[in-house]
Amino acid sequence: MKIRMDVDGDVVTATLDDTAASRDFAALLPLSLTLKEYADIERIADLPRKLSTAGAPAGMQAKTGDITYYAPWGNLAIFVKGGNGTSRGLVRLGHVDTGLPALQRLGSLKVRIERITD
Numbered sequence: 001m002k003i004r005m006d007v008d009g010d011v012v013t014a015t016l017d018d019t020a021a022s023r024d025f026a027a028l029l030p031l032s033l034t035l036k037e038y039a040d041i042e043r044i045a046d047l048p049r050k051l052s053t054a055g056a057p058a059g060m061q062a063k064t065g066d067i068t069y070y071a072p073w074g075n076l077a078i079f080v081k082g083g084n085g086t087s088r089g090l091v092r093l094g095h096v097d098t099g100l101p102a103l104q105r106l107g108s109l110k111v112r113i114e115r116i117t118d
Contacts, residue, residue, distance in 0.1 A: 001026055002116040003094070005102075007035075007109050012099035013116070014067055021069055022093045024051040025076075030114035033076065035103070041081040043103055045111075050074045051091075059088040065096040080104045 001022070005012040016022040028048060035043035042062075053071050062068055062083030070077050071089040078096070080103050096103070103109065 002097075003029065004114055004116050005099070006112040007099070007102040008105075008111075010099060010102035012102050013097045014094050015097055016067070016094035017092060019056065019091075019093075020052045020054040021056055021091045025069065025093050026115065030112060032110070032112045035076075035078065035109040035111050037106065037108075038077070041079055041083065043078045043080060043109060044070075045076050047074060047076055053091050056091040059086050060090050060092055061086045062090060062092075063095075065100055066092055067094045067096065068092050078103055 001016045003014050003016060016026055033045035035045050038044045051069050062079040064079055064082050066079045068077045068079065069091045071091060
């Protein structure tokens with residue numbers, strides 16, 4: 001599934017994986033969130049509810065552009081730089097296809113996330 005993020009007027013596109021967690025995230029769309037900087041490598045935001053992690057691995061090593069769910073905190077985490085090793089509880093939802101620089105800007109970012117329909 002393709003999604004679009006409007007980040008303070010700039011467009012970011014991404015592809016969600018075909019997993020239980022990604023489908024559960026897609027069911028929340030459209031969403032308006034404020035992404036905050038975290039550890040200089042992520043942009044994070046609280047989600048309205050916890051996502052299903054059925055069948056997900058115990059953790060993963062995030063790469064630049066990965067869209068993830070951090071199950072222990074219940075938040076969305078988009079990696080704007082590569083992660084620091086394997087993180088337990090981190091579940092990949094998808095990956096940014098285009099527009100990553102819009103997410104790499106400093107400060108809080110207003111974002112609207114929605115499905116792209118054909």
